[in-house]
Amino acid sequence: MKLVEPSLKSLSTSMFNVEHIRADFPILKLKIDGKPLAYLDNAASSQMPQPVIDRMVRYQTTQHANINRAVHYLSETATLEYEKSRHKLKRFINANEDREVIFTSGTTDAINLVAHGYGRKFIGSGDEIILTTLEHHSNIVPWQMLAEENGAKICVVPIDDTGELLIDEYKQLFNKRTKFVGVTHVSNALGTINPIKQMIEFAHARDVPVLVDGAQAAPHMKIDVQDLDCDFYTFSGHKLCGPTGIGILYGKAALLERMQPFKGGGDMIASVTFEKTTYNTIPHKFEAGTPPIAAAIGFGAAVDYLSAVNMSTIATYEHDLITYATEQIRRIPGIRIIGAAAEKVAVLSFSVDRIHPHDIGTLLNQEGIAVRTGHHCAQPVMRHFKVPATTRASFAFYNSMIEVDALISGIQKIQKIFL
Amino acid sequence: MNTKSLYQEVILDHNRNPRNYGSLDNANCSAEGHNPLCGDHLNIKLNLSRGYINDIAFQGESCAICKASASMMTANVKGKTQADAETLIQEFRDMTIGKLEPNGNHHLGHLTVFFGVRNLPTRVKCAILPWHTLHAALNSVATISTEAEDDPMHVSIGNA
Structure with a gap:
């Protein structure tokens, strides 16, 4: 093919x-x-673009079946193409391994996954989460929901009148209760590109993991998650010449492995009895149910297109x-x-x-x-x-x-x- | 769709020089209206006695459609009975959501300049917000929103 x-x-x-x-x-x-x-x-x-539309039509007309299931030709083809797409996304952001790329329904879904899978396990009452004034509501509300539930506290990095983050204030927000940083790479409302590499370095020096909302950055610049050294990075397909209903969460394998699943269901399990369920390995642990396969393959075609341009x-x-x-x-x-x-x-x-x-x-x-x-x-x-x-x-x-x-x-x- | 017909001179004029704009000292009814989607908000104060709207004023920050709608609404209901105002509220709402034709039987008069808003679904709420807020003020509801359970598109105005 x-x-x-x-x-x-x-x-x-x-x-x-x-x-x-x-x-x-x-x-x-x-x-x-x-x-x-x-x-x-x-x-x-x-x-x-037409090549992405064509790719999705080709999948739907000649390759579709459910993935990770049957032994028949179509199921094997669909599984292969879906995993190929994961590999393309891995390459697009220079992740270390394919399993660090989790397909989600979009950026919002990915942030909710981290707030649940990481936040509910590792952030507790009185712990502090640093967010910034520039966040989209999707990188505010999941953390607020977590904070309301478990008594964590949200601290906000202010901005100046040009729309830039006040980095000195960011640094001053850290203390021994700081457990997480969520920051947007690029502001959706203003276009500001945040100095995330510097922010990540500062957080890591204090052993605080960082999630970067890349929804507005990935369509406009080369993303290298290893160079950034971010713990989580997420963006959506539909802002990147791809279809709606698909996005990715990149996470460092060691972190993803320690996290609890977000949604329960098929595909995310290793074995199920009514007494005990054991979970599948990453990335499958976080991909419960049948994913939007055509969208995932279209997403892969979209990053191919952008990389070629x-x-x-x-x-x-x-x-x-x-x-x-x-x-x-x-x-x-x-x-x-x-x-x-x-x-x-x-x-x-x-x-x-x-x-x-x-x-x-x-x-x-x-x-x-x-x-x-x-x-x-x-x-x-x-x-x-x-x-x-x-x-x-x-x-x-x-x-x-x-x-x-x-x-x-x-x-x-x-x-x-x-x- | 022709949006030119919506931004007619009469609407632009009411936007530039809104009638009954400001506060009202002898108000005995008031309500706040919000459209959280665009940040529009307005405050309507009125003096209601023996079933008549003796005086009415509005204030707020909003788009031209909303402000002109509020201006023309206040000019129309001033001096009218509460019952007549409620009829206008219902008719105005029906017109903007396509349930009432401008050449049909109604009491809207010049308010039919807002007819075209029905072709702009995202702007219908801008035109309705003042009317919805007036209804709230007449029925002792302090604040209303164009969203959620207060949404005038989904709730019959009569039950607000």
């Missing part, structure tokens, strides 16, 4: 050619109300995009950019004087421009900047400078309507 390759035309030049890339994404040809779609909501979910090329191009977009939007009077960290991904969160983000979102949609408006599931960030909501344009490597121009002229048009 042939592995999925990105279409050759996107790789035919060493220079990054966004038009060639765009040709791989059928949805980008859509028109909204007669206007060409400018999809700038990639931080919420990205679009899928090249993550450093993507990072460089997206940096050009955000630099251009920031320069252009700054020229518009009445615009306030929310989040101006020195290191950030291609996310532009902003507010416009006297115009509510919801009105901006609705009127930009009229121009074919898809942005996200609201609190971005990051209410602590909104509270820091004293705004109820922002408009967020979040870019992917398939966005063009022309789309940035469309956004800018769209905003100016709305300002005229509200004059």
Whole structure:
């Protein structure tokens, strides 16, 4: 069977050619109300290139059966392809072993897994969990649920007015009760890239494990979990040109082995009697029930696609995009950019004087421009900047400078309507 | 879908110069309305005596659709009976969720400029929030939210 390759035309030049890339994404040809779609909501979910769609169709039309079960051809093929996909993810993040990669339904599921599997076992009453103001609600609520249940305490790293974490304050939060750190690699609301390597090093010097929420980082840069030395790293397929319903939790094997299972069911057991169940080895211990097999295989195809485009090329191009977009939007009077960290991904969160983000979102949609408006599931960030909501344009490597121009002229048009 | 028809001059005008905006000294009923999804909130105060809404005012932070809806609502219900206001609340809600046609039999008058919001499901709650809050104020409910069990899309307004 042939592995999925990105279409050759996107790789035919060493220079990054966004038009060639765009040709791989059928949805980008859509028109909204007669206007060409400018999809700038990639931080919420990205679009899928044809090779990934094709791979999932091929699985579903020629390879599908339940995995880890029967001895027949289809079951063996599906199992093999599912495990191949795990291996691709392992390579994508440079994990040490395949078994350190657990398929989850997404980042939220993965964090809940750690809060349950690690937290309920190793974090107790009076122990402290460090989180940051930049966290998405999905890296806040599971820990709060744990804290409510067992009396642990949550400590929060504050941010400054550029949207950067105050690292000195982070360091001061540590004490002998500190048992865990949960930090987002990149802020979904602002785009800030956090100095996680430095934060991990500091935590490890105090024997505190660190979970990194990589949902907003993995689509934009090369991730190397061994270099970061993080204990857990997680991200979702659908923000990475893959399907929804799939994500991974990377965890160091030694930690995963010590953790308790999250969900009970089939596949996660070694043997079951009504007296005693013994659990399967990792990663299966954490993959109860039939997983979304097609999605997992699509996820593998998506990281193949991104790797072929090249993550450093993507990072460089997206940096050009955000630099251009920031320069252009700054020229518009009445615009306030929310989040101006020195290191950030291609996310532009902003507010416009006297115009509510919801009105901006609705009127930009009229121009074919898809942005996200609201609190971005990051209410602590909104509270820091004293705004109820922002408009967020979040870019992917398939966005063009022309789309940035469309956004800018769209905003100016709305300002005229509200004059 | 044509969103242009929603952002008509009358809505933009009420957004720029909201009527009955501010607080009310002689209020005897009030309620707070929230839309946790977008952070919109507004406060409605009114003076109700012998079944009449003698005075009404609103304050808050919200999008143009919500603010214009609140402004036009206060202008419409001021001087009306509580029963007439409740009828308008029901009719306005029915119009925005597609249960009442603007050329049908109703008392909405100029409020039919909000007709187009039914084509924007994510914005229906913006338009309804002031009306839902007014209903709460008239029925001595202190705070309402557009979500969960208070969701006006799922709960009959009459039971709030």
